[in-house]
Amino acid sequence: LISSEFVNLVVGKKLNKKLIDRLKTAILAAKALAADAEQKQFGNELVREWLDTLRDALYTADDLLDRVFTKAQIRSKVRPRLPSFLHLSDRKMVTKIEEVIERIEDLERRKDILGLRVVQTGSSSWRPPPSSSLERGTMYGRDDDQQALMKMLNDNNDHQLSVISIVGMGGVGKTTLAQWLYNNEDLMKGVDLKAWICVSENFDVVETTKNVIKGINAGVCRHDGFDLLQRDLKKSLSGKKFFIVLDDVWSEDNDMWRSFITPFQDGRKGSTVLLTTRKENVGMIVQNYKSYFLNGLSDDYCWTIFADNAFFHKSDGNSELEGIGRKIVKRCDGLPLAAETLGCLLRSKHGVSQWNKILSSEIWEFPITDSKIVP
Numbered sequence: 001l002i003s004s005e006f007v008n009l010v011v012g013k014k015l016n017k018k019l020i021d022r023l024k025t026a027i028l029a030a031k032a033l034a035a036d037a038e039q040k041q042f043g044n045e046l047v048r049e050w051l052d053t054l055r056d057a058l059y060t061a062d063d064l065l066d067r068v069f070t071k072a073q074i075r076s077k078v079r080p081r082l083p084s085f086l087h088l089s090d091r092k093m094v095t096k097i098e099e100v101i102e103r104i105e106d107l108e109r110r111k112d113i114l115g116l117r118v119v120q121t122g123s124s125s126w127r128p129p130p131s132s133s134l135e136r137g138t139m140y141g142r143d144d145d146q147q148a149l150m151k152m153l154n155d156n157n158d159h160q161l162s163v164i165s166i167v168g169m170g171g172v173g174k175t176t177l178a179q180w181l182y183n184n185e186d187l188m189k190g191v192d193l194k195a196w197i198c199v200s201e202n203f204d205v206v207e208t209t210k211n212v213i214k215g216i217n218a219g220v221c222r223h224d225g226f227d228l229l230q231r232d233l234k235k236s237l238s239g240k241k242f243f244i245v246l247d248d249v250w251s252e253d254n255d256m257w258r259s260f261i262t263p264f265q266d267g268r269k270g271s272t273v274l275l276t277t278r279k280e281n282v283g284m285i286v287q288n289y290k291s292y293f294l295n296g297l298s299d300d301y302c303w304t305i306f307a308d309n310a311f312f313h314k315s316d317g318n319s320e321l322e323g324i325g326r327k328i329v330k331r332c333d334g335l336p337l338a339a340e341t342l343g344c345l346l347r348s349k350h351g352v353s354q355w356n357k358i359l360s361s362e363i364w365e366f367p368i369t370d371s372k373i374v375p
Contacts, residue, residue, distance in 0.1 A: 023097060026104040027061055030054055032118040033111055038218035040116065047114050050107060057103045064097055139176055140336065141301035149181060149292055157270040159288045163261075165275040168294035171337035174276035177294065178245055181274065190270070192240040196247065203251035205260045209233060212244060234263035241268040249277040257283060296334020303329045305336050309343025312350070324355040331359075 037051040111117070139146075149166070156162035166174045181187060182196060195215025199208060209229045213221040216236055223229050244264075251257070264273060275283050283289060297305075306312075306329050312322070325346075332338040346355060 019094065019097060019101075023061060023101050026101050026108070027058065029108055029118070030058060030104050033108060033116050034058075035214075035219035036116050036118070037114075038220075040114075044114075047116070050110065050114055050116075054104070054107050057100055057107065061097075061100045061104065064093070064100060139173065139180065140304055141297045142173065142177060142180075145177060145292075145294060146180065149177070150184075150187060152290060152292060153181070153187060153272060153274075156272060156288065156290075160269055161261075161264055161267060161271050161273070162288045162290070163273045163275065163283045165277050165280075165283055165289075165291040166294055167277055167280055167291050169278060169296075169335070171335040172294050172296055173336050174294055175247055176336075178247060178274060178276050182243070182245055188243065190241055191243045192268070193237065193242040194244065195242075196245045198247050199249045201248075201250045203249065203253070203256060205256050208246070208260060209263075215244070216242070230263045234266060237264060237271075238266040239268055240271075242271045243274070244272070245274045245276075247276050249275050249282050250279060252279050252281045254284075297336055297339075298334070299326070299330055302332050302334060302336060302339040306332075306339040306343040309340050310346045311348055312343075318350065318352075320352055321350060321355060324352065324359055328355065328359050 034051065034054055037047050037054070040047050149164075152164060153162075156164075166178060168174050182194065188194065193216040195212055197208060197211045197215055206226050206229065209226070210221045213223075213229065213233055213236065221229075221232075223232055242264075261273070264271070273283070277283075280291060296302075303326055306325060310325070312325065328342060329339055332342070342358065346358065349355075
C-alpha cells in the first residue's frame with residue numbers, strides 16, 4: 001500500500017514518516033488477523049461483525065493514502081507555484097489518518113476476546129473485497145453505464161465463462177463502477193464464489209492465482225507451485241458460478257493470460273471475470289470476451305463532484321468563484337477523480353485568488369492518461 005517514493009515525498013512534513021510507519025504497521029497487523037477471521041466468521045456473528053468493521057477501516061485507510069499520494073504527486077510537479085494550503089501539512093488529513101489508525105488498533109486489541117490469532121500471509125497483496133458501505137460509493141452520471149454493464153453481464157448467462165473489461169483512462173471511474181457491480185445484490189444472485197483482486201502494473205501469474213484462491217477460500221492458500229495452484233483453483237471453481245474482479249490490469253501478454261485463465265474454464269454457466277484496465281487488448285484470449293469503454297463525465301457532472309468536495313454549495317454562491325471553478329473542471333477532461341481531488345484541495349478555500357492559482361498552475365502540463373497515480 002505504501003511505496004518508498006510516497007514515504008520520501010512526505011518525510012519532514014507534519015504528515016511524517018513516523019505516522020506513515022504507524023499506519024503501515026497497523027494495516028499489516030490487521031491483514032494478518034483478517035486472514036484468521038475469514039476462517040472463523042462462519043457461525044460466529046461477533047467475528048463476522050468485527051471483520052466487516054475492519055474491512056471498512058482498511059478501505060478508509062487505503063482511500064486516505066490514495067488521496068495523500070495524489071496530493072504529493074501534484075505538489076512535486078508544481079512545487080514553486082502551488083499555494084500553501086495545498087501542502088501535505090494539511091491538518092485535516094493528518095487527523096483523519098490518526099483516526100483510522102486508532103480504529104484499526106482498537107479492533108486489533110479485541111483479538112484475544114474473539115480468539116483471533118495472527119496468520120502469516122507472506123508477500124501476497126491479497127486484501128479483503130470492497131464493502132458495500134464505501135464512502136466513495138456515490139456515482140454521478142453513470143446510470144447508462146450501470147445499465148449497459150448489467151445487461152452485458154446478464155446476457156452472458158448462457159456462456160461457461162465470460163471475460164468483460166471496463167476500459168478507460170486512469171481516474172475515469174472504472175474501479176468505482178466495478179465496485180458497484182460487485183456489491184449489486186440482484187447481479188450476485190446465484191453466484192457461488194466471488195473475489196476482488198488488485199493486480200496493478202506487475203501482472204504476476206503465480207501471485208495473482210494465489211490471490212484468487214485466497215479471495216474465494218477465506219484468505220487461505222496452501223500451495224506455492226504453479227501447477228498445484230492451478231489444480232487447486234480449478235477444483236474450487238469447477239461446477240460453481242463465480243464472479244472474479246481483477247482491478248487495474250495492465251499486462252497484454254497473451255501467453256501469461258492463457259496460462260492464468262486455464263483453471264476458470266470449468267465453472268458453471270454465467271461465470272464472469274471482470275477486468276478494469278486502461279488497455280483495450282487485455283484479456284482478449286478467451287472466446288467470449290467483451291469490452292466496455294467508459295468515457296469521461298460531462299462538465300456538469302464533474303462540476304457537481306468538484307463543488308461537493310470543495311464544499312462550494314455551503315459558500316455564498318459567489319458567481320465569479322463558480323466561473324473559475326467551472327474552468328478548472330473543464331480542464332479535468334471528464335475525470336471524476338481529478339475533479340474530486342482538486343475539490344478536496346480547495347475545500348473551505350473560497351478566495352478568488354486561491355482558485356485562480358490552481359487554474360493557472362503547472363499541474364495541467366503533465367498528462368493524466370498514462371499516469372500511475374490514479375487507478
